[in-house]
Structure formats: structure tokens, C-alpha cells
Amino acid sequence: MIARTAPLWMLALLAFPGGGHPARLLAAGDAVQVSQPAQASATPSASARDLPAILAEANRRVVKLYGAGIGQRHGYASGVVVSRDGLVVTVLGLFLEATNLRAVTADGHIYRAEPVYRDEYRQLALLKLAGRPDNVDTDASVDEQMARIDLDAFDPAEGAEVRTGDWIFAVGNNFKVAEGEEPVSVLKGIVSGRMKLDALRGVQAFPFRGEVLLLDAITSTPGAPGGALVDLEGRWVGLIGEIATARQTNTYLNYAYPIEELRAFLADARSGAEAATRPASPDAPPGYHGIRLSRIAYRRQLPFVERVAPGSPAAAAGVKPDDLIVSANGTAISRANVFHELCERLHAGEELSLIVKRGEQLIPIRFKLSEPPK
Amino acid sequence: MGVGGLKGMVAALLMCAGVVFGQAAVPDNSDPLSIQRAQQEVFRRAARRVAPCVVTIETIGGTQPVDEPAPRQTLPSGPGDPPGRPPGPERGPGFIIADGPTTGLIWSADGLILTSAFNFVRDPSVITVILPDGRRFVGELLARDEVRRLAMVKIGATGLPVPEWVREADALRVGQWALALGRGFGGEDPSVSAGIISGLNRKGGVAVQTDAKLSPANFGGPLIDIQGRVLGICVPMGLGNDALAGVEWYDSGIGFAIPFWQAGKSAESLAVGHNLRRGLLGVQVDPRFKGGVRIRNLAEPSPASRAGLVAGDVILSFDGKPVREFADLQRLMSARVAGEKVAVRVRREQREMDLTVVLGVPEDMGPMPALEAETGPTESGPDPSRAQDD
Numbered sequence A: 001m002i003a004r005t006a007p008l009w010m011l012a013l014l015a016f017p018g019g020g021h022p023a024r025l026l027a028a029g030d031a032v033q034v035s036q037p038a039q040a041s042a043t044p045s046a047s048a049r050d051l052p053a054i055l056a057e058a059n060r061r062v063v064k065l066y067g068a069g070i071g072q073r074h075g076y077a078s079g080v081v082v083s084r085d086g087l088v089v090t091v092l093g094l095f096l097e098a099t100n101l102r103a104v105t106a107d108g109h110i111y112r113a114e115p116v117y118r119d120e121y122r123q124l125a126l127l128k129l130a131g132r133p134d135n136v137d138t139d140a141s142v143d144e145q146m147a148r149i150d151l152d153a154f155d156p157a158e159g160a161e162v163r164t165g166d167w168i169f170a171v172g173n174n175f176k177v178a179e180g181e182e183p184v185s186v187l188k189g190i191v192s193g194r195m196k197l198d199a200l201r202g203v204q205a206f207p208f209r210g211e212v213l214l215l216d217a218i219t220s221t222p223g224a225p226g227g228a229l230v231d232l233e234g235r236w237v238g239l240i241g242e243i244a245t246a247r248q249t250n251t252y253l254n255y256a257y258p259i260e261e262l263r264a265f266l267a268d269a270r271s272g273a274e275a276a277t278r279p280a281s282p283d284a285p286p287g288y289h290g291i292r293l294s295r296i297a298y299r300r301q302l303p304f305v306e307r308v309a310p311g312s313p314a315a316a317a318g319v320k321p322d323d324l325i326v327s328a329n330g331t332a333i334s335r336a337n338v339f340h341e342l343c344e345r346l347h348a349g350e351e352l353s354l355i356v357k358r359g360e361q362l363i364p365i366r367f368k369l370s371e372p373p374k
Numbered sequence B: 001m002g003v004g005g006l007k008g009m010v011a012a013l014l015m016c017a018g019v020v021f022g023q024a025a026v027p028d029n030s031d032p033l034s035i036q037r038a039q040q041e042v043f044r045r046a047a048r049r050v051a052p053c054v055v056t057i058e059t060i061g062g063t064q065p066v067d068e069p070a071p072r073q074t075l076p077s078g079p080g081d082p083p084g085r086p087p088g089p090e091r092g093p094g095f096i097i098a099d100g101p102t103t104g105l106i107w108s109a110d111g112l113i114l115t116s117a118f119n120f121v122r123d124p125s126v127i128t129v130i131l132p133d134g135r136r137f138v139g140e141l142l143a144r145d146e147v148r149r150l151a152m153v154k155i156g157a158t159g160l161p162v163p164e165w166v167r168e169a170d171a172l173r174v175g176q177w178a179l180a181l182g183r184g185f186g187g188e189d190p191s192v193s194a195g196i197i198s199g200l201n202r203k204g205g206v207a208v209q210t211d212a213k214l215s216p217a218n219f220g221g222p223l224i225d226i227q228g229r230v231l232g233i234c235v236p237m238g239l240g241n242d243a244l245a246g247v248e249w250y251d252s253g254i255g256f257a258i259p260f261w262q263a264g265k266s267a268e269s270l271a272v273g274h275n276l277r278r279g280l281l282g283v284q285v286d287p288r289f290k291g292g293v294r295i296r297n298l299a300e301p302s303p304a305s306r307a308g309l310v311a312g313d314v315i316l317s318f319d320g321k322p323v324r325e326f327a328d329l330q331r332l333m334s335a336r337v338a339g340e341k342v343a344v345r346v347r348r349e350q351r352e353m354d355l356t357v358v359l360g361v362p363e364d365m366g367p368m369p370a371l372e373a374e375t376g377p378t379e380s381g382p383d384p385s386r387a388q389d390d
Helices: A051-060 A142-147 A259-271 A313-317 A336-344 B007-021 B034-053 B260-271 B326-333
Strands: A062-066 A076-081 A087-091 A102-104 A110-119 A124-129 A167-172 A185-196 A199-201 A211-215 A228-230 A236-240 A255-258 A291-293 A305-308 A324-328 A351-358 A361-368 B054-060 B102-108 B112-116 B126-130 B136-145 B150-154 B177-182 B191-202 B207-210 B222-224 B230-235 B255-258 B283-285 B293-298 B314-318 B341-348 B351-358
Touching: A051 A062, A051 A167, A051 A185, A051 A228, A062 A087, A076 A236, A087 A236, A087 A259, A110 A259, A124 A259, A167 A211, A167 A236, A167 B034, A236 A259, A255 A259, A291 A336, A313 A361, A324 A336, A324 B054, A324 B126, A361 B136, B034 B054, B034 B177, B034 B191, B034 B222, B054 B112, B102 B230, B102 B260, B112 B230, B112 B260, B136 B260, B150 B260, B177 B230, B177 B255, B207 B230, B230 B260, B255 B260, B293 B326, B314 B326
Parallel strands: none
Antiparallel strands: A062 A076, A062 A102, A076 A087, A087 A124, A102 A110, A110 A124, A167 A185, A167 A228, A185 A211, A185 B191, A211 A255, A228 A236, A236 A255, A291 A305, A324 A351, A351 A361, B054 B102, B054 B126, B102 B112, B112 B150, B126 B136, B136 B150, B177 B191, B177 B222, B191 B207, B207 B255, B222 B230, B230 B255, B283 B293, B293 B314, B314 B341, B341 B351
16 A cells, blocks of 8 residues: 555644634644655555556545535535545635535545635635544544544655546546445546646636646536546546636536646645735736727627837837737637737736738737836 | 658557557556556557647637627536536537637648538638647638538648548447547647547438547547547537537537548538538428328429429338438438439329439528418428428
């Protein structure tokens, strides 16, 4: 058993604020300290384990989560155990707001769970399992309670990166099919690719813009999010993301956070800092290009250049009226709003790389944004 | 790049395929996962071989009934929906086409790109095609095939790499691996979904079926075998005949691709700008009648009337295949394009006769003469309200 013999991701919660504040955001000053892995453990070799053994082990490291459901939002999810003393990574969701959030392990034990860290950008949360309800010692401190927890856990340091074409197995409680001591469902698929997430949840934008693993297993179903993705060796390679639709296709997106992102999330949780990989919002002034798109009142405005301000960066670079902007910084510009939204995020000094259609020609134009004129 | 110089790679692939499927398939008996490990590598090689021929298509402008995110309402579940699926993007006829890129496959070295007609349902005003090497071209939509859901785009490029196709129908077998490639999610390499061939001769014989996950992310992209040869072009196909039918089955494990012996026929017409439309007879039929299809009424003029059919005739066979009821006729006609000549056997007052119909499009037809009784379905569908249109 790899995880049992490997050095564990040692974690100590010092003076952790007691229960009763499940919705509390762990602030930067909170004393959460986690020691680094004592030593890098050896990569699991191609052992003689067969797939059922590997998947049974993965299943022991995934919990079923039950919380609050409101309206159409389901009140359940899955979670990945990342330390033997009961830290669990899952997706950020409404179900976490329950006052009686519960985690059920593969052996059927029920634990009280509390969110200890929320990452609004990645839409991930870290929970700690705070003692077994059937064995709660109210006099004991949280540390003492947690010290009694001993779970089978993934070691994030042993996680692996996967490539397009690799077999993967999604281990989660899709449609909460598994109950009590039943193991959760395992779906097979391959890694379809990697892409930067540009997704919607419901009708709202999903804030995370990092790279995710696309899967051809159907994981965008209630209950699966928060589940583990493992590879053929049984290594932890990803965490199934919350149900979302892709902007590119308007279809449900089957995706997982890759292990690097999960390690970064855990590092952030460890330092107690706000998620560090948020899109930059520096103090630099907004960027100015000098392009005005045509504003005829079509419902779907084509990104035609109406005017280029004389002396502006766009004018100097050669953008001309009647150019049709086809792409900006690698994003296809299907209509004027897409261009505006993209430019709003840019600051003075940043580069704008356009492809414009002029007649039947496609012309690349690249320039740096300036500060807006006074 | 050219497709030449692939011989060594093909040899390597065949060796790999041997590793996967050959008799002494397990090189390392101590490793129970050696087959799966070999499969991963084969998948990657197959995808790499065809990737240089898989292009990105971007469209700008065009019509869209609704262009904002799906309305917040509970939508009827599609057949592909597992129970309890949350409300999400609208499905079926109301499916909202996203703004993202779509996929096409190089058909000829001189710039023909074969793709799915799904990618142009908006009638975009500008089409650009991005080759895997990053070069970008303005594309011209030459024509579409309404039956096979294909479309052909022309770009001003030469010397393009053309993929190898599996050309023989009997080379495909249910159960063989099939990988679907697409560029709908962007990124450097096409996305890959792995499945098998689930069925042959589907949708009136125009399509093969796969359980690889097909969606707007790979409609228009190739379905390939593990040697990287093209088995077909992925297209949405469902129960209906409209351009979006089948989109509601996306990612469901029920997907379709147009194989070479169908795509090739289609491409000949599309390449010269000739649209292929669904072929119609121009008749209204009695839906309750069994033992054939009884014609209640004919448009005048119409392909049926030109062929000599009259009201009261009972169609017994279509293209040599027996017709027992309306559904048979609908299925047999689903794969027929306008302009095709089809032999029809009918019974008229105890006498059987063979006629030849040249199928047509609605524009070839006059109005349906008014009938005193209620109207029946036309051969294009069971909806009587469409009788006037057809």
C-alpha cells in the first residue's frame, strides 16, 4: 500500500478556531501551519496491482458529502481525502453552507465536516473532518479530535501529471448513487486535452481561468464534482470540477483540476493566503488603444472598426477604419462586446495582438497599449 | 507538411496495434496494466498522425435567434440527459450555438475543407480557417449536404496534408476503436475522445455510429482508427431532419460520423458548389393505412405526379426495399437527396406497376390540392401543418 508506507503530508492545525463557524473564511493571519513533506517519496512504480485493486484504493480516499440544497442546486458532492487526519478537498458550492455538513467515508463512517478554506477564484474548498458524530467528545479540542481520525488518503506530493490520451478514472458519487458504506462510482475515460477554462455556471461566469483537464468521461453530473481523478497507476491526477458549461460550445463541460493546480490550492490553504493566482489587478492605469467599433444598433454587433483616434497606439500600428477584428490576443472576436470585455482587462503597457480582415486579406497587427489620453 | 514519410510511423503503429490486440499481447506478464499502457500510447500516436489535417474554423456574424446565455428555465430533458440533470443550456431545436471555434478536416491538398454543416447553421458572414501550423485563411462556404450534414469550405492554400481514409465499408467492424478529434475547445492540440464503433449503416446507411463523445467540440472533426486513418466526419444526427437535430444527444454515447463511401459522394457535389438537399416526393399519405403507404394527395406539380403517381396509389416498395408502413418510407427516404432517381413499386386498383421518381425539393412543387377530409402527414414528417410548406 503505497500511501500507508509513504511519508505523509504532515499537517498540524495549531489553535484552530473551534467549530460553529462553518462559513468562516480563513483569513491570512489564521494560524494554519503545515510542514513540508518530509522527503519526496518515490514515484509509484508499475506495480503488479491490477485495476480493481487500484480503484478500490482510490475509492477509500473519496468521501461522499451531504449538505444544503436549495431549489435546483443539489446539496451533495464528493471530496478527496488529502491527509490521514481528515483534510478533504472539494468544490466550492452551496452545499457547504449547511450547518450539518457531513462526510461519509467508503467504510460508511459519518464525519462532521467544516470548511476551513475557500478559494473563490479556483472555486475550491478545503474541509476538515472534525470527529465522528458517533464518537464526539465535546470536551476534546479540535486537535485532539482530529488526532483520532485516521483515514486512507492521497498524498498530493505523489500525484502525477497526465497527458492527452491517458486513461483516467473518475471516482465520485454521481447522482449520489452510493449510500452509506457503498463505494462511490468509478467512470473510465481518457484525457481529451488541456485547455484554459472559460466556463459558465448557470448564467454566471465561472471565475477560474487556469488550465483544466478535459475528460471524455461524463463527470458534469450532480454529485461527481469534488471526486478524484486517478490514472492507471492509481495516482491522484485531478479533482472533478463543478458542473459548468463551456462558452466555446455551450455544452456541459467534463473537466478536472490538474494536480499542479490542486497543489497550488493546498499551498495557498497552507499559507492561509488569499488565492494568489487571481487575475492581476495591478494599480497600472487602464490600457488605451484608440479603436472605436461601429455602433449600429444590431443585436449582434460585428467588430468593425469605425474610427481610429489619430496619434493613438492603434493608429500608429496601422489599424484602419472598416477593418474587421477577427481575433485579439488569441481570442476569436465574434462580436463587439467580446472585444470590449477583453480590452477592459488590459492595462497600459500590455500588448494587444490583433488579426484584422481587410478586404479578403487577414493582417496581423500588434502594439502596446498606452495610458488613456488626458 | 506532407503525408509522405509516414511509412515508418505506420509501421510503428502497426507494431503497437499488435501489442494491443495481438495474441502475445502482454509483453510484461508481471504488469497487469501493460495493455492499457500500450493503448494510451497508440491513442496518442493515432491522434498525432491526423492532427496536422484537423483545422479550426471560426465564424463571425450570421443569424442567431437567441444569442445570450440560456434562459433560466427548466428545460425538457433530452434523450441524452441522465435523470436529475440540472437545468443547463437549451437543447434540441432551441440549442444555442456558441461563439467558439469549430472543427474541419482537410479534404484536398488544394484547400478543400470538409466539415459538418452544423458549424454554419448561423449562415455566418465571415469564415476563417486556421491551419494547425497557425496560418489563417478566409474561407468560402461552397455548399452543404442536408442529408449527410456535411459542408465544404474552400481556402486559398495549396500543398496541404491530406489524411488517409478507410475507404471500404467492409473494413469497419462494430467494436473496433474509434477516436474523435476536435478543435472546439481551442488549445494547441485537438481534443481526443475514445470510443468504439457501435453500429454500421445508420440513418438510412449514410452514417456509422460511435460511443466516442461527440459534441459541438468535435462536430466536423474526424473519427479515426488507432492507426490514425479517418473513419468518418463527426456530425450531429438525431430523429428530426432540421439542421440541429442530434445536437441534443451530444456526449451521450450515441454519435454519428459520415464514412468515406458517403462523404466522397457528397464531396464531389459540394466541391463544385452544388448543395445536396433532402429528396421529397410531394405527397400526403394516409397514416393509418397498413400494408404499404397509401397516397391521399399529391402536390401539383410534384416529383410524384411527374412520375405518374396518382391519389389512391399504394407504395409497396421504394428503391427495391419493401414499404409496409409510413415509418418504413420515412426511413428509406431519410438518406435520399433531391435529384436522385428511385424505383417505386405501387399498387393501383389490384394492379402493380413500377415507376421511376426523380426526388425533388419543395421549390419544385406546386400547392397540395385542398381535400375535404382532414389532412395526413407528408413524407417529410408526420406534422400536417407542414403539408403546405412541402
